Amino acid sequence: MSRKTSVRHFEENLSELESIVAQLESNQLSLEDALKAFEKGVKLSQDCQSVLTQAEQKVQVLLETNEGERLEPFDPESE
Template structure:
């Protein structure tokens, strides 16, 4: 079974991919492969963020409480 890669590791992989692309040392075929890899990483990061956003919204909605502003200090 494949190891689950953390958000931070995926982000670092994206940074490394970007550095490879910016180095101008890749031939066109390898540059296209790196670009495709980068797009997959970006999509994975967005998916992860959307999942976390949904979880946060759910918790926030469940725990939402009216705040009483009448007790000013």
């Protein structure tokens, strides 16, 4: 899968996951439908996590090949 495809796939999965969360939070699904939605949500979450892990690994490779230059990890709490 190409980078653009995996990013698009990630964005579509994330959007679908957000929709499932909204459905589950609405409390309007039957127990059976809620379980099916939850199961699908778990799969989508795993797929998204896989794409994020691959992206993180690519970033690590790029940082390691940056000829010894050291970049500091991003910490949003420090800003």
